[in-house]
Amino acid sequence: MSWLRKRHERALEGDFQAAALQSLKIICRETEGLDDLTSPDGMRVMYGLAGLVDNDPDERSQSTVQEEALKCLSNLLLKNPHLAELCQTEGVLEGVMKRIANRGSVSLSSGIKFFDARLLFLVTALAPKSRCLITRELHGIPSLVRALQLDIVDASGNLVRYTDEKSRDMCELLKVLYSLTLDIDGLDEQDFKALDGLVHVVRLVLLSEDPGWSTDIKSHAINILINMPSRCVSMLVPSVTVQEEPAAVVSMYEDCDVSAIDALIAHLLQTLSCVELDSPANAVISILTAMRSCAKSSRIIRKHMRGKILPPLHHVTARPEDSGGLKSLLVQQMTSHITHLKEMVADFLFILCKENVSRLIKHTGYGNAAGMLFQRGLLGGDQPSASSEYSSDEDSDTNEYLESDLDPITGGPVGPKLDANEDLTEEEKEVEAVKLMHLFQQLNSNSCLKVVPIGEDGKPLLPDGNKEGEAVDSDDEVNGD
Template identity: 30%
Template structure:
């Protein structure tokens, strides 16, 4: 059929049975194909037109074969115009039970509903014309209506999955649909309810080991048990579609995202409830590590849309009998935060040095920065996890090792500017935006890029001091203090001073030293004049500028090495370095 023009020319002469034989052969031959170069637009239009004209008279099985054939054609962008007319799109919407005026909330012919949904999903993804058609024809409204009316009843898993996929696609592509689903149909509430239903149906009470209570007694009380929720592959696939849809519905909430002051109390309540639900979802188990990580990835993506005032909902009161003391801090259960930190560690290990690192790491880095900036308890817990008190670690470079501090420090010099900036900013926030503290943990060499971008290369100061608590987090270990006092810490590298080789000028006369200095000055001056090198010095504001001469370069180095001696010779208008410090304070 596929290769013969005669097959396309004789469609109208074939009986229904003969036509179905040809369709079945075509499907079997092309079931694994995603492109059909042998079918031009005219042939596709002839095939599709004939197929939908006969569809009304076919039984369920024949209709299923025809819809599967249409689904094959929707995979190929070439010649897609044959499938974007109302004569195709309207029957598909009707077969899917998604007519705006007649929503089928209890489909009987499940296999054909699902096939029609698959065709619609492919077409919405592929074609702007189809997106516009289904936006106007009310597909998103019908899906929301079906979700609303089947929340308390059982709808086929396949149907509900593809309903959610289409809702995700339509809300991703059309801002008006997002607003309509969110406000007119109260879509957020119904999606919350679905997530809660899935978790409740999969929860299993786990009694304490030393408890003699019966299962009935456990179910009547939450004092004696924890709920372990284990999700199936199908549950996670469906939840991911819901989370992606929720991301679309919350991505453009006006005056809400990342705002400290939330105007609408109703929206604030919705988002706080959502964060609380996401916390419970983070604690769920998956059938395997890969699926569990995939679910957590989408939870983290959605959390980046949340206002900073909602992150407190990720915490819960600590249970005194909790065996896992590592997840407690300041009387709060930090298990959800711990999961996010371990997710970051896992993602860095898996993607470090690969092309996928940016897409894999940016959302979780952004989320941790937002949480640490807005919530003191979260910041202190994250600091203990990422930047614990230093000890023997200073014997090695900050980039050496597989602890999370080492991995983030390595990313501070990543070629990708976004990864480099967010990694450095997370560490900077954990240090309460103290330049001295950041250099202590990462070394000046690794921190220089961030300090330059933030204009902090001059006199060191805390840019947002009022944002953080005044109590100190410093608690250096005895080993660190001993190593620091005995060997000293090199601020550039962030590790102990490496033993230097013997002085190569030892035994030289003063005359020879002066001759070598003159040679070096002459060579340096010639290289600067010819533009071969461009040494940098600091201007009064702490910004690097090219040195105009060797003399200026020499004076800048002397100032760095002996600042007190040179400051004494400055004019009496500048008392110490007060004038410079005042000039560098943020306005």
């Protein structure tokens, strides 16, 4: 570190500085013995070498040194999260945002672009207060969106040809924008306009036929939709006018281009189809969270998704989980052992049903929906207050569905009805009833189950008056063997 300090006393050769930083980059992965480097003075030296303070950021002769210094800073932040707070007071964020804002006029190496974004992401993730500084004081969202558009959108408004460098830079910028948009309170009109442009970029990624723009890039792009305000989500489904030749649009719904929504549904189907093989539960949850947010934000998106995922029922020949298609895969996950996944699937389908209990039961069966209805206190069929937020329309039941004989518990056709008591005499039936009563009493006395009444909100009431799920004092806890 003492060698690098000499930079402030006399100029050292760039190759020497780069070699020293390459060695230091490895040392920065340690968690001990770095007191000199992680001190405020040591960090200021690193900021200067990275070109973030007291340096001309477009000095090409120092590009290698700046890149290596940025790598060191990234390693230091990963091992010492408290250093993220220091970056807010030393002008580091201002230096990074200045360099990002000048990307259109200053030539920077791909490495500097990438590690600028990496450093910004680490700071915003480790020090949440920095997000407010970047968005409100430094107006970071417009600058970051502009940098993203410069890198991957050509003059005609389409995505540029895929390269590994473009992909790497785009993923990092999307991660930064996701972090910054976790809290969108206080954004001004310029920020919202930039977010419109960001959603347009996401739409381009979803519609791209280039196989390179997939996997990680699509995942990061879809994650952005989770944080988008309702007014910006509409950019996913732009209106199509007569002058724009609607015939050229691949998919239309109510005079809007919903091709991006179809691509989103196809991506969900592809990811969900291999959930049992590769177990990408987090990937499915992210997509469902984004689709849920879009469905809540836009009536057109919700109705189109519902038509694709929960189409009108005709002659039902199988249970919902065995009927095939995307709906079948989603209903299967409603009983998954992965709690967060089954809750997200149930919540998404509930929103597509406009939070109408009877409509959800019709499409999924009471048994599959029981867990979600229990958690919300809707087992009795009561409607949640949020259901009034949706537009009213007539039910879409077809004549074939109305004429079908269905089991509301399974959602499928009624099977052969077998009477277990058919061959029993009245005395034998009484004996079996007494046995059943004794079994329930035994289970209740062993605390395997408790017979409790249902409260006014639809949730079970425990014997001590608490509701199911409420915390109890430690003195009231029952100690078992």
